Amino acid sequence: MIRKATAADIDSVEQSYLQLLDHEALHGGHTNWVRDVYPTRATAEGALSEGTLFVLEEDGAVRGSMILNQTQLPEYAGIDWAYPAQQVLVIHTLCIPPAQAGRGYGRAMVRFALEEAARQGCQALRLDTYAGNEPAAGLYRGLGFRYAGRAECDFQGLITEPLIFFEHPVEMPL
Template sequence: MIRLAQARDLDRVDALYRALLDREESVRYTNWQKDLYPTLAHAKAAFEQGTLHVGEEDGALFGCVILNQIQPPEYASIHWNFQAAPEEVMVIHTLCIHPNFAGRGKGKEFVHFCEEHARAKSWPVIRLDTYEGNFPACRLYEGLGYFYAGETQFHFQNVIWETLKCFDKQVGSKGESRLS
């Protein structure tokens, strides 16, 4: 079940972040850094804003995501496939699946949840970005009907530069048709 996070989930979200970052030491798909991003402070901020969602199965936290309408400034340089006003766009941030649940369809389950959340909020367009080397995430999003919109340089936490690939998808009827 995927639901809005509760205060009691925060330590488990932090543990998920740490488990994922530990795995990243041997298999690097993200450019995330321990004690830099994602952290408990990021989870707490999202919780306080009511934008942190968690997935739980048999008492274990299998994933989390932040859903809001905050588009990074770098998004302005992307030629999005679906044009929409800022208030019509939902952005997927920091979608994480615990390594113990990897390869079990939990990422797909979360993306479907994100799409239903966007529809429920009447946000017809979803946007997201992922590190250029995150091949599993790129395959996941493309396989679920997201369109590659381009890539741009992001200054990750104002520490290092990275290239992120951007994707979008129309999930409602308000966004303009896909551009050619």
């Protein structure tokens, strides 16, 4: 089940961030996330307070999380979007801890994001990911997302990274 997070989920979400970061430190990584910079407990708490943090729960445990909001980085303005839209939902910080990888949780969360975008009356779902995050890029392409472009981003003045951008049109429910 995918649902809005509650305060009781914050510890699990934070642990999933840390587990992913620890895994990447040991085995190499794809996210370009930086421990104690992004994502952090404060990232999850901020999204919780805004009502934009979602979790995938199975068997009473959080298996993944993401933030869904309408916030687009300034770099989004320079991307050649095929689906121009006034109302856009954006996926941020989609995190499936390594122990949960390969179970279809990421795919389920992205599908949920498309459904949530339709519920919110959005015309497009957009996202960005680190250019080196081929597993995520493959997931998005496999779900029919269109590659929209690439840009250098100075995230919060802390992490400089090349980002790739994807979009998917949102079909309105009948």
